[in-house]
Amino acid sequence: MTTSPAKALVVDKLEVTFDRFRALRGVSLDVMPGESFGLVGESGSGKSTLLRAVAGLAPTSGGSITVNGKLLDKKRTKAFYREVQMVFQDPYGSLHPRQTVDRLLLEPLAVHGFTDIEKRILRALDEVGLGSSFRFRYSHQLSGGQRQRVAIARALILEPSILLLDEPTSALDASVQAEVLNLLEQIRRDRKLTFLMVSHDLAVVTHMCDRLMVMQSGAEVERLSAADLAARKVTQAYTRNLLVASEGFVRPGAPAA
Amino acid sequence: MSTLLTVKDLRVQFPTRTGVVDAVRGVSFTLGRERLGIVGESGSGKSQTGRAIMGLTPPHAKITAETLNFDGIDLLKVSAAERRSLRGNRIAMILQDPKYSLNPVMSIGRQIVETLRTHERVSKSEARKRALDMLAAVQIRDPERVFDLHPHEVSGGMGQRAMIAMMLITGPELLIADEPTSALDVTVQLDVLAILDNLVRDRGMGLIFISHDLRLVSSFCDRVIVMYAGHIVEEIAAKDLHNAKHPYTQGLLNCMPKIGADTHPLPVLDRKPEWAA
Numbered sequence: 001m002t003t004s005p006a007k008a009l010v011v012d013k014l015e016v017t018f019d020r021f022r023a024l025r026g027v028s029l030d031v032m033p034g035e036s037f038g039l040v041g042e043s044g045s046g047k048s049t050l051l052r053a054v055a056g057l058a059p060t061s062g063g064s065i066t067v068n069g070k071l072l073d074k075k076r077t078k079a080f081y082r083e084v085q086m087v088f089q090d091p092y093g094s095l096h097p098r099q100t101v102d103r104l105l106l107e108p109l110a111v112h113g114f115t116d117i118e119k120r121i122l123r124a125l126d127e128v129g130l131g132s133s134f135r136f137r138y139s140h141q142l143s144g145g146q147r148q149r150v151a152i153a154r155a156l157i158l159e160p161s162i163l164l165l166d167e168p169t170s171a172l173d174a175s176v177q178a179e180v181l182n183l184l185e186q187i188r189r190d191r192k193l194t195f196l197m198v199s200h201d202l203a204v205v206t207h208m209c210d211r212l213m214v215m216q217s218g219a220e221v222e223r224l225s226a227a228d229l230a231a232r233k234v235t236q237a238y239t240r241n242l243l244v245a246s247e248g249f250v251r252p253g254a255p256a257a
Numbered sequence: 258m259s260t261l262l263t264v265k266d267l268r269v270q271f272p273t274r275t276g277v278v279d280a281v282r283g284v285s286f287t288l289g290r291e292r293l294g295i296v297g298e299s300g301s302g303k304s305q306t307g308r309a310i311m312g313l314t315p316p317h318a319k320i321t322a323e324t325l326n327f328d329g330i331d332l333l334k335v336s337a338a339e340r341r342s343l344r345g346n347r348i349a350m351i352l353q354d355p356k357y358s359l360n361p362v363m364s365i366g367r368q369i370v371e372t373l374r375t376h377e378r379v380s381k382s383e384a385r386k387r388a389l390d391m392l393a394a395v396q397i398r399d400p401e402r403v404f405d406l407h408p409h410e411v412s413g414g415m416g417q418r419a420m421i422a423m424m425l426i427t428g429p430e431l432l433i434a435d436e437p438t439s440a441l442d443v444t445v446q447l448d449v450l451a452i453l454d455n456l457v458r459d460r461g462m463g464l465i466f467i468s469h470d471l472r473l474v475s476s477f478c479d480r481v482i483v484m485y486a487g488h489i490v491e492e493i494a495a496k497d498l499h500n501a502k503h504p505y506t507q508g509l510l511n512c513m514p515k516i517g518a519d520t521h522p523l524p525v526l527d528r529k530p531e532w533a534a
Binding site: 042043144173174175176177178179181182185186200201202203204206207208229230231241242243245246247248249250251 | 298299413442443444445446447450451454469470471472473475476477508509512513514515516517521522523524525526
């Protein structure tokens with residue numbers, strides 16, 4: 001695979017091994033700038049591990065990751081984190097319980113030596129639709145949807161070009177999920193961001209992403225476009241099972257509704 | 258259809274420092290030997306309704322109801338001891354996440370045996386045999402092995418099956434399932450639902466299925482109650498759900514992304530204050 005600078009993210013034959021367990025078995029993918037790419041699979045399929053490996057949170061034992069044309073080392077630089085930010089699954093667990101929203105947003109700015117802190121914090125809050133009244137609250141004073149908005153604001157405050165989203169809405173109610181998905185789509189349009197999004201929900205991934213990869217036990221099952229999936233043009237039985245499962249419960253023997 | 262449970266004007270209130278929080282505000286329904294779904298967002302009072310029936314509301318909360326009747330027994334009047342003998346025996350509850358609701362330091366088999374021996378006088382060997390049969394009934398392939406495992410040694414789907422086995426071993430007549438599959442993968446979700454479905458049908462139980470997933474509930478239950486801000490906004494037969502009249506029910510249905518439907522942005526719920534009235 002060429003590492004042409006046109007691609008935002010190239011993962012080539014990536015291997016991740018925890019002790020003796022191979023969590024990722026030579027997975028490759030490439031994402032164009034401004035594209036939204038989805039990873040789908042059940043728990044233990046390695047989809048989150050792939051995301052964490054890109055962010056430098058999982059030990060790689062083979063293969064390579066290239067971000068915006070630059071091959072990544074084992075150690076991530078500060079400049080990398082300016083480019084790539086991550087939003088985690090559980091907004092109840094990913095925000096520091098004893099820090100105000102202001103402090104949470106300040107930290108990345110301080111780490112990266114920004115000076116126009118005041119302006120950036122207000123803008124980031126405004127962008128995720130929270131307004132400045134949320135600035136001095138603690139995360140336990142916020143609802144799940146509001147917390148996930150803070151987590152998104154924290155990721156955006158460094159103006160990255162790539163956002164890694166690990167099940168950003170699976171801990172939220174369906175109605176709040178719709179709000180957060182809409183917010184993410186709007187931000188991607190406004191800032192021309194590249195998304196790499198993990199979800200176990202096929203409907204969410206086809207809604208958000210142009211292309212997606214179905215994973216199972218650390219390997220790729222199938223790579224297809226959202227349009228193909230919507231038209232049920234799948235080649236693998238595993239993907240077809242996922243599709244059927246996402247339709248809801250069908251009582252055996254009952255006529256399909 | 259004989260009525261198993263009658264709930265009339267159920268209210269659950271929590272006194273807090275900032276005043277009384279009305280979690281459930283006048284919920285009424287009846288349940289026969291059927292599958293009833295209760296749907297709503299977090300904070301709508303759906304779980305507190307289930308917990309009040311089960312008798313698991315925290316002691317500082319205040320429960321009132323005109324009627325809370327289970328098979329001729331007034332649940333609000335009976336003593337705590339009688340309530341205990343009902344709970345886990347004739348009324349059972351499946352909780353959301355097997356990671357948190359199973360005892361982490363006790364093997365799965367011992368937990369199931371404990372439930373059984375609390376409610377029935379059976380010998381140890383008889384209890385073990387029934388626990389193994391029950392594990393097989395929830396389609397655990399190797400019951401002998403799983404019997405001796407601890408909850409952290411099994412997957413989420415297996416843990417949830419073990420919990421179902423534990424809840425069904427006493428042969429309850431009413432089963433309350435509070436988000437039984439929300440912590441599971443979609444494919445495993447359907448397996449667990451199929452097991453529940455079979456057991457409910459074969460044993461003629463009444464089932465209350467509490468969930469935030471309207472799509473899942475409508476495909477699984479006979480009847481659906483939609484709750485908002487502590488009261489029922491709509492009760493509807495599951496097969497008529499797509500004709501739901503209340504804007505809240507419609508909003509819940511429409512805000513989910515669907516494969517093949519190209520709606521950008523997704524419609525969001527526009528909450529009206531009069532819904533809560």
